[in-house]
Amino acid sequence: MKEKINQIISKYNSDRSRLMDILLDIHDEKGYVDKNDVNQLAKSLGISAAEVKETVSFYHFFSDKPRAKYNIYLNNSITACMRDRSSVKEAFEKACGTTFGHVTEDGMFGLYNTSCIGMNDQGPAAIINDIVFTNLTPYRVSKLIEGLKAGNELRSLIYESNGDGNNADPDMHAMVNNNIRKGSILLNKDYKKFDVIESELAKRSPEDVIQMIEDSDLRGRGGAGFPTGMKWRFGRRVEGDHRVIICNADEGEPGTFKDRVMLTEFPDLVFEGMVIAAFATGADIGLVYLRYEYKYMLKYLNRILSEMREKKFLGQNISGIKDFNFDIRIQLGAGAYVCGEESALIESLEGKRGEPRDKPPFPVEKGYLNYPTIVNNVETLASAVRIIKNGAAWYSQFGTKDSTGTKLLSISGDCKFPGIYEVDWGTSIREVIEMCGAEKVQAIQVGGPSGMLIGPRDFDNLSSSDLMKWYKPSGMMVAEKFFDRKLSYSDLPTGGSMIIFNMERDLLRDVVMNFMEFFIEESCGSCSTCRNLPYIMKMKLEKILNGHGVRKDIDDLLSWGKTIKASRCGLGQTAANPILSSIVNFRHIYEQHVQAMADYDNTFDIVKSVEAANKFVGRKTEFHSN
Amino acid sequence: MAKKVIATTSLAGCFGCHMSILDIDERILDLIELVEFNKSPIDDIKTFTKRVDIGIIEGGCCNSENVEVLKYFRDNCDILISLGECAIMGGLPALRNGIPIEECLQEAYLDGPTVKLNTKKILPNDAELPQLLDNVYPCHEVVKIDYFLPGCPPRADLIWDALVALITGSEMDLPYEVVKFD
Known part of the structure; x- marks a missing residue:
């Protein structure tokens, strides 16, 4: 094992900032990291054992104790509980013969609770050895465990067939469903892949691109609604040997699953957005921080990146533009909600505990490895592609005056049609309720747990700025302090998660x-x-x-x-x-x-x-x- | 104006807060002009002899006797003050709250390196002894507390100012330094 770990370390050039990858690889290899591994890592990477240990202990999917052959992480978000999670939990305990938080004596099954895994529209769901099992029922659980005990291969026990759309891709093989209920300009099959990189960028200067984004009034879709054009302009201005574009795909806010659907159906659109951002800001390093819960997409996403490299949409002199060099690497997280906060995310990317940094300096000044860094949400980057393709004026016709464009909503809870809805900004909650077929609504959680719980009297006046008073975005708190600018994002809180509770729920x-x-x-x-x-x-x-x-x-x-x-x-x-x-x-x-x-x-x-x-x-x- | 009546006690505390009361130095002579003491270690009166205006509690509750005394104070005092860290949050004694009480007893009376003399493995179970609680509780989790004076111990000036404010009915001056500790 010592030799194996040495191989892993040299695979990452003994680079301390790749500690996350090293730990992930060790977990793939042996399932946990013990004291000897910690000491070996510390010695080889030139850091203290405490630094390795504090990183291991921080992340939910890392372990310092041996885990089981099958590690079952059952999601405990509110919508899973509303769909009888407790019976599913009992079924697991009964079938495996142990309780949650424990590994069976024969080392076969380990049962763990885990926070929202981005499957709110198809819960209760569990991640078992990185494979997602959705729509669990006690019956399915007993059959699943029976099958594993009989020695069947885990993937063969997926109860349903592959999910819709690209979930069926051979590199993904997931039983996850997209549940796209309403598309508009992002969820749009007319999207011509890499059209902007191929035919638009060469025609424009970086300055033009930033100007277009500014003219479109695009704002960060991850939570804070910071003006994207301004962030890019600022990032371009700061001096640095390198500049970095980070795509934040760590949606950990319970009830949010839009990035999962975007990355499943339109990864090209998101990556193209990163290339545009790199062109505009002069960045050469691209990173996607993908939450561990979405590891089942990794192979598929890496394939898309390889295809892009082959077509010269990544790499040196992209699309024939001289000195436009940019490439993208996907970094997996390891289970930590706080890593959705951009400075914590950067810490994690550097192979450390995902603890938020003090600000200032802000990431655009000193971010990843102290380089100027622009962190954008999946949806923001995708929107940028549509803006450059069709123009700022075109984009501004969607939405309202102070909130242009569309918003992806992740809708779950008590409604007939949970899933993803792309709506224009300014849509009222009442309309959303009707859209998703919800009845007798008692309350709606807007913007995940960190957002606010609203009752019927607010359903009609979604555009009132009252909403923002309570809603403090969870993704990028930086924004407000950044340029001392007051946001007028007076519509829907931008996280876009909406969980619906009917009258029967005990709030x-x-x-x-x-x-x-x-x-x-x-x-x-x-x-x-x-x-x-x-x-x-x-x-x-x-x-x-x-x-x-x-x-x-x-x-x-x-x-x-x-x-x-x-x-x-x-x-x-x-x-x-x-x-x-x-x-x-x-x-x-x-x-x-x-x-x-x-x-x-x-x-x-x-x-x-x-x-x-x-x-x-x-x-x-x-x-x-x- | 009739003198206000004050009572004090130390529960699971170290008497440091009482020492801090004495730290008001010569002002204790002024205080005696304003108040009389009833049940208190200061005058060694064991039981309440009259209705008390202000009861001052040092220390939290770690055993049944603490609880009994605290309830006794609540029944006999108009106003109760939690004085100091232990009364307010449990303080140092509450460090044991993260450890099951069985383990604490095991270590203290059977396994600890300093208990070699306990050859007969005697555990304190005499009916005369107070019964140990599973946790150390802050006073306000056992009875209603009206005021909290933080500090370990609270400074003499803070105690003095608080008492004077209560007795004279004037507002207390609480500058930032007084309530900010870290």
């Missing part, structure tokens, strides 16, 4: 609790506010739900929630939003749970709390009333 017990658990699990732990407050607030919510709440508890939650804004990154700052926005919009539900007359209550039970110690020392629990 607090099921939805808000699930989201808080998500934030507790996914905090990187760097700031004490985001590390502690979600936990403390969840305890408080539990107290309220258990009938021990008083009015002051609701007020405490609101006032404590303010403190969390002291966290370093946008993700941490929004970690209290499930509670805050549900109090603002659904305060009556909280008030139903708290005691009207009491001003103090607790959950302290002295008899229970002395039992353990008394039992240990061999003493009867007795209290004399006096």
Whole structure:
């Protein structure tokens, strides 16, 4: 094994910044990284063992203990729970003979919970040895485990056939479905591959390209809505030996799965967008940060990149343009929501823990390996291609005056047609509800857990800027501080995830609790506010739900929630939003749970709390009333 | 104006907060003009002899006796103040909260390197002893607490200012340095 690891290290030239790839390869090889491996890696890469260890321990899909032959990661996002995840979980436990968080004694099965894996429209879903299994039911689980025990090959046990569209591609072989319900200018089969690289770029100067993007008013689609043209212009201006274009494909916000569909059906469009961005900014390094959950696409995506290289759409003198050199590498993540934040993503790309950086300097000044770096979302890059092809004026006819173009919505939850909808900006939520066939809607979570929970009174006035007051984008918090510019992205919060809850759902017990658990699990732990407050607030919510709440508890939650804004990154700052926005919009539900007359209550039970110690020392629990 | 009545106690604390009360130095003479002490280690009165205006609690609750005393204070005091880190958050004693109580006892009475003399493996289980709680609890998780004075210990000036504000009914001056610790 030592020799094998040495081979892996030399494959990456003993480059410390490739630690993620080295660890991923070791996991492919033996399933985990032990103490000896850590020491070997530290020595060969010239870093301390602690640096290796802290990286291993940070990511959900890395392990320092032996894992099983089949590692089953069952997704626990809210929509999976709404589709009877608990029975599926029980079925796994029964069939495998162990509980979640454990490996069976024979080392055959390991059961793990995992945060949203981008399959909200086809949950409950699980990742088993990098293969995605969707639409799980107890029956399917028992058959699956039975099959594995009988020695069948994992892939042969996919219950349905391959999914629609490119999911059936031989390099992907996935049972995942795209569920594209409505296309427009991005999800458009008329797209002529690499047309812009081939025939448009040579005609234009980088300056022209940036000007077109600026004229189109394109804004970042990952969350913050930062003006893309401005980011590119800034990136071009900063001096550097190299410049870097990063495509952020780490959509980890529960309920978001649009990037998965874009990369499945239109990877060419996304990569072409990267080439355009490189042309405009003078970048020569291209990186795609692909979340680990989408590893099943890796081979397929790498094939598209090879095809591009063959056709000279990547490499030296692209499309015959002298000195236009640019190539793209796909970096896999290893399971960490916070890596969707651009500076954490860059840390991870450099082979470190995905902890957000202090800003400034911003990534466009000092990003990947300190080079000027432009991080754009999958959807933003794809939009850029359409703008350069058809012109800024053409693009501006879609959407509204202050929010041009279209938005991909990932819709899931209580509706007839969950999936991807490409809508013009300015579409009202009521229209979306009708579009996806949702009925008796109680609430909609807009923009994932870090977004806000809204009720029927907001359905008609989606364009009101009230929405933005609560919605703090989770992807790129940088934007607001960056040029001290106020965003007027007054329409839909741009993450584009919408989870629908009907009247039968228990908003607090099921939805808000699930989201808080998500934030507790996914905090990187760097700031004490985001590390502690979600936990403390969840305890408080539990107290309220258990009938021990008083009015002051609701007020405490609101006032404590303010403190969390002291966290370093946008993700941490929004970690209290499930509670805050549900109090603002659904305060009556909280008030139903708290005691009207009491001003103090607790959950302290002295008899229970002395039992353990008394039992240990061999003493009867007795209290004399006096 | 009748003198206000004050009571104090130390639960799972180190008496450091009480030392800090004494640190008001000669102002203790002014304080005696304003207040009288009832149940308190300062005057060694063991039981409440009258209704008390302000009860000051040092330390959190680690055993059944702490809980009993705390409830006794709540029943007899109009206002309760959690004084210092241990009363407010459990403090140092709460470091054991991450460890099961069985393990703590095992280490403290059976396995620890300093317990060699416990050859008979005796565990503290006499009925006279307070019963140990599974965790160390901050006071406000056991009874309602009205005010919190942070610090380890809270500075004498903070205690003085808080008491004067409470007794005279004036607003307390809380500059940034007083509430910011890191």
